[in-house]
Amino acid sequence: MQSRDYRDVMSGAALLVLGCAITIYSLFTYPIGSITRMGPGMFPAVLGGILGVLGCVIGIPAWFRSGEMPEIALRQLVIVLLSIGAFTILLEPFGVVPAVTALTVGAVLADDEVSVKGALILVAIMALTTVLLFQKLLGVPFQAFRWPL
């Protein structure tokens, strides 16, 4: 329990900044047009304004009430995102099997439940599934293996 509801203060502030950024960027980058003939900038500029107001509606009352900040699952967050990143980086130069292997191994590391043997079986199943189901059956233009050189 904290003396202020920082969760909502933060979301309010984020929305306020985002809303202002959208409005300012739209006003300076795109033609606004008139009410009759709306330009590409008008709709996003108005929306950004509403977003900013809502940011204040959410954030200001939160400053004056107590609240709780939920815990961030940092390990799971970082590992899962890194695994997806590894998949993206490996996919085109090296092929889908290395990419899926990296993703599966990475994902398993987010938790302590799976044994090494279990992880190896999982990797084998996933590699086989992606090649057979996605590449052969659904025709995704994956290459199983590649060597970029």
Next chain:
Amino acid sequence: MAAVSIFYDLADHIAIGLGAILTPANLFYCFLGVLLGQLVGALPGIGVLVAISLLFPFTFHLEPTSALIMLAGIYYGTAYGGSTASILLNVPGQASSAVTCLDGYPMARQGRAGVALFMTTVASFVGASVGILLMMLFSPTIAQNALRFGPWEYFSLMLLGLIAASTMASGAPAKGIAMVILGIVLGLVGIDVNSGVGRFTFDYLPLYDGISLASIVMGLFGVPEVIATIRDVKKESFVTRSISYRSMVPTRDDMSRSWAPMLRGTAIGSFFGALPGAGALVSSFMAYALEKKVARDPSRFGKGAIEGIIAPEAANNAADQTAFIPTMTLGIPGSATMAIVLGVLIIHGVTPGPKLVVDHPDLFWGLVMSFWIGNVILVILNIPLIGMWVKVLSIPYHYLYPVILVFVCTGAFFVENSSFDVVQVLVFAAIGYFMRILGLSAAPLILGFILGPMMEEHLRRALLLSRGDFWLFLERPISATTLALSLAVLIWAFAAYFRSSRAAPKMPAVETES
């Protein structure tokens, strides 16, 4: 005479629908859809939105009718699967089956899991059937009337849909609306059709095509759900590992207690399913509350009262079917899930709305008839194969989530065969997780993302036709009524929120999916 002609029309429509669905390919996709729906619906930790977002990329390369049939099958299939986990594990497979835990799990502990599973399947089928019948009866009329709608009506209806869906679902209404707006802005990314200007593309070429629907949905729902669940997942304990057919036979007392709740639940679900914002989740809770109120002995509830599982399951299945009515006849989805169905149709080049019902009767009535076939398949899958679903439930989550992540990444790539779409998943996954932490729900964002560009288009056309005069929105009766309703919903939502936050200042925001 009029009644007779309605039946002639209906027979006509049924024939068109059956003609469209009774092809081997479409029957196969219907079967595949409900099977996958039932499967992922039964798995706790995979909600209907995650299920649809995981599987819909694989419908992109199908015919529009097949894609729609399969997608719809996944959607209503999850409603059948959801109750299995509620009854056996005391963990809802779906949010809309959460209330089924209250009496379903006690029934299972009393050794009556078989009866509970059997009767919820029957209730689900009855609810769904009535929902489909209503859709068959009302859709042509709604579509006929909606053909006269201009951009004013569409803009107002979409506004009502967005406001209702974002304020009634969960938590603070201001947050819901803020998410809708953020979604609309994200939907605007890409080339503006009217001026040819690339908006929010920052001169980065792949962004000119806009943000990929598959990537944003999987990034915001699928991945954050996984990240949050890995740590919070509990060790489940089964009440019963095997269920015999004999144990499914309901007693005479069960039967006589069940029919009235089934009908009341169906009525609630059918009505609220068609409205934006309420849907299956809200109607299941309302059905339960009503049963408790009308019961002669309310103290039985929570201790294995069969009425407490029948009514909500009938309600959520009826609601899942009637939710298709506004989506298909008006092109206005009432929930994020329906918005995804709509988005997939648009990608297939089919514009949903009244013209769809009139111009593509094969698609529309094919879908309706596929509901019948899909629901019958679900009953067949549910009762004899219950042992298999019990096994599915015992797959531990730590083996499941790596599979989910592989599906997310390959699925996102599959849509356009582009790695940039996987990068988008990564970005939205990070945003989605922090939104979750900050209590900003992603469902309204998706709704705004899909409806936003259409709303802008209608607004521009409306103002162009009326030469910049806003009064026309209020002079046209349907548009004026809808706008008044939107305002009423908005005021009601804020008033209810402030009242509840004053009464219980620390009420936790319930994260819901719809």
